[in-house]
Amino acid sequence: MSASRDPRERCFESAVLTRPARIAAGAVVCVPILYAAWRIARWALIDAIWVLPPGATPDVCHVASAGACWAVIGERGRFILFGAYPSAEQWRAAVACLLFAGPFVLTLARAAWTPAVAASWIAAQVSAAALLSGGVAGLREIPIDLWGGLPVTLLLSTASFTLALPVAIALALGRRSALPAIRGLSAAWIEAVRGVPLITLLFMASVLAPLCLPPAFVPDKALRTLATYAIVIAAYQAEVVGAGIDGLPFGQREAAAALGLSPARATALIVLPQALRAALPATINTFIGFFKDTTLIMIVGLFDLLGAAHAATGDGRWAGFGVEVYAFVALVYGALCYLISRCGARLERAGAGARA
Amino acid sequence: MTAAAIAGRTRDQENAILTKDSCAPLPPAIEMRHVNKWYGRYHALCDVDLDVRCGERVAICGPSGSGKSTLIRCLNGLEAHQSGTICVEGQPVDGNPRRIQAARRRIGMVFQHLYLFPHLTALENCTLAPVRVGGLTQAEATDLALHYLNQLKAADQARKYPSALSGGQQQRVAIARALTMSPKVLLLDEPTSALDPGTVEDVLAMLHAIAGDGRTIVCVTHDMAFARDLANRILVMNAGTLK
Numbered sequence: 001m002s003a004s005r006d007p008r009e010r011c012f013e014s015a016v017l018t019r020p021a022r023i024a025a026g027a028v029v030c031v032p033i034l035y036a037a038w039r040i041a042r043w044a045l046i047d048a049i050w051v052l053p054p055g056a057t058p059d060v061c062h063v064a065s066a067g068a069c070w071a072v073i074g075e076r077g078r079f080i081l082f083g084a085y086p087s088a089e090q091w092r093a094a095v096a097c098l099l100f101a102g103p104f105v106l107t108l109a110r111a112a113w114t115p116a117v118a119a120s121w122i123a124a125q126v127s128a129a130a131l132l133s134g135g136v137a138g139l140r141e142i143p144i145d146l147w148g149g150l151p152v153t154l155l156l157s158t159a160s161f162t163l164a165l166p167v168a169i170a171l172a173l174g175r176r177s178a179l180p181a182i183r184g185l186s187a188a189w190i191e192a193v194r195g196v197p198l199i200t201l202l203f204m205a206s207v208l209a210p211l212c213l214p215p216a217f218v219p220d221k222a223l224r225t226l227a228t229y230a231i232v233i234a235a236y237q238a239e240v241v242g243a244g245i246d247g248l249p250f251g252q253r254e255a256a257a258a259l260g261l262s263p264a265r266a267t268a269l270i271v272l273p274q275a276l277r278a279a280l281p282a283t284i285n286t287f288i289g290f291f292k293d294t295t296l297i298m299i300v301g302l303f304d305l306l307g308a309a310h311a312a313t314g315d316g317r318w319a320g321f322g323v324e325v326y327a328f329v330a331l332v333y334g335a336l337c338y339l340i341s342r343c344g345a346r347l348e349r350a351g352a353g354a355r356a
Numbered sequence: 357m358t359a360a361a362i363a364g365r366t367r368d369q370e371n372a373i374l375t376k377d378s379c380a381p382l383p384p385a386i387e388m389r390h391v392n393k394w395y396g397r398y399h400a401l402c403d404v405d406l407d408v409r410c411g412e413r414v415a416i417c418g419p420s421g422s423g424k425s426t427l428i429r430c431l432n433g434l435e436a437h438q439s440g441t442i443c444v445e446g447q448p449v450d451g452n453p454r455r456i457q458a459a460r461r462r463i464g465m466v467f468q469h470l471y472l473f474p475h476l477t478a479l480e481n482c483t484l485a486p487v488r489v490g491g492l493t494q495a496e497a498t499d500l501a502l503h504y505l506n507q508l509k510a511a512d513q514a515r516k517y518p519s520a521l522s523g524g525q526q527q528r529v530a531i532a533r534a535l536t537m538s539p540k541v542l543l544l545d546e547p548t549s550a551l552d553p554g555t556v557e558d559v560l561a562m563l564h565a566i567a568g569d570g571r572t573i574v575c576v577t578h579d580m581a582f583a584r585d586l587a588n589r590i591l592v593m594n595a596g597t598l599k
Contacts, residue, residue, distance in 0.1 A: 249469075249471070251467060251469055251471040252471055252473065254434055254467070254471065255465075255467060255471035255472075255473070256473075257434065257460070258432055258434065258460060258463070258464075258465040258467075258534075259460070259484070259485035259489065259533070259534075259537060260457060260460045260461050260485055260489040260490075260537060261484075261485065261488060261489060262457070265488055265489075269484065269488065270473055273475045274473075274474065274475050277475065
């Protein structure tokens with residue numbers, strides 16, 4: 001391009017660029033970006049079809065000159081968000097999602113992580129599950145096979161993490177135990193689970209568990225999946241908590257011992273509060289990772305947000321609009337992960353005042 | 357407060373303590389007999405004998421690595437000794453966790469690096485052990501902690517976290533934390549190593565103020581001047597032996 005006309009372009013690395021070279025370098029970088037941005041804007045905004053005209057069929061989107069067909073989101077949005085959940089009862093799925101806003105806002109608003117915040121997350125999960133399944137308070141019972149979309153993603157990710165966290169703490173402490181048996185078992189759990197791909201474990205829970213266990217003892221498929229996620233997250237999170245424990249100066253334990261605190265109390269009152277706080281950024285990292293890995297439940301026949309979106313593109317009339325649907329789902333995941341990371345940053349700041 | 361005022365107060369308290377300092381008939385506060393400790397092949401404590409009377413203020417001086425810190429860490433069982441006997445306030449300190457626990461109830465310790473709990477406020481640092489170990493209610497423990505923080509002129513820092521305190525203030529909180537368990541024996545490991553001279557004078561005044569009532573102080577320090585001002589007996593440690 002024009003940059004090649006300037007012999008001094010060779011000085012690029014020296015960071016003492018002349019004015020023409022700067023302009024040329026800018027052009028080299030900016031022109032392709034602007035071009036791509038223009039193409040995307042034309043497809044996504046200018047030529048896009050936002051809603052179907054009254055009485056029109058999806059065929060208007062199949063015209064060659066048409067851009068993005070956002071109408072598919074409007075038409076199939078409820079299916080993407082709530083899956084095969086019966087239409088008449090979808091308000092319940094929507095309310096179940098909104099229930100998670102409560103503990104989320106509470107987490108953002110609290111000055112520090114308190115037991116009340118943890119309790120609010122558990123309450124949201126239990127009430128969301130009750131609302132989705134029905135059979136209580138005169139609500140029609142909806143089998144888990146019909147659940148899908150966003151409520152499944154939110155419920156599975158938060159519930160598995162809530163179950164995993166105490167186990168992770170126990171595993172991290174167990175791996176540092178003075179008793180060889182406990183140390184060995186904890187290490188075995190952590191290493192075995194981390195060494196196997198998540199998708200394999202889900203497959204085993206889905207297919208092998210019914211083969212190995214007597215039928216009366218086989219839990220429901222959704223529960224098996226939930227337990228699998230909890231077991232896997234616990235193994236990863238145990239190492240995160242363990243790093244927090246190892247990062248503490250040993251003097252903290254000694255100071256607690258010198259005050260007469262027993263080892264168990266020193267762990268509960270001095271070590272863990274500091275270790276969990278130090279492990280917070282890595283904990284948020286684990287959660288965001290597994291929040292997106294909940295999409296793997298597709299392979300055991302459950303429908304989360306991505307699964308429902310995938311199914312939505314299979315609808316004959318709306319086939320061929322996968323890009324729009326996946327772009328929409330990506331936006332939802334991106335927004336939720338952004339919210340989680342803000343939530344984590346707020347918690348880190350709340351703990352910062354109390355850090356040495 | 358000016359340095360002169362502190363010095364004056366110190367002398368007054370010194371006199372008050374000297375008149376009270378007469379608990380010799382009581383059993384010895386600390387008894388160490390032929391205590392040996394090795395780190396691998398390194399002989400850290402060589403046949404140490406130590407007797408400290410109740411209410412005595414003993415300073416242990418000596419070069420780095422001479423075993424001073426090891427000695428006082430053996431006194432409350434943070435380090436295990438391999439032979440010999442240690443008795444603190446009549447309570448044997450040996451390998452038994454329950455007996456060590458009982459001994460620690462009688463012993464307060466201030467660490468060289470303080471090790472305040474950074475996730476707790478100054479006040480919470482001081483109330484934790486009285487509530488969880490001593491069985492006081494939160495209100496009682498708060499009163500007790502504020503009493504000591506007040507005595508050490510740190511009561512206005514009670515609601516702050518350790519990271520918001522200066523070195524001297526942290527030192528006061530660390531001493532207050534040790535005192536809230538009403539220990540008979542107070543162990544101090546290099547209490548002045550990180551402090552400026554003015555603060556050292558403050559710490560000295562504080563320690564004189566809290567001495568007495570039969571409370572025994574054992575202080576490890578490099579600072580000979582501080583040792584002279586604090587103690588009524590100075591011992592020198594060298595290569596694991598006590599003189």
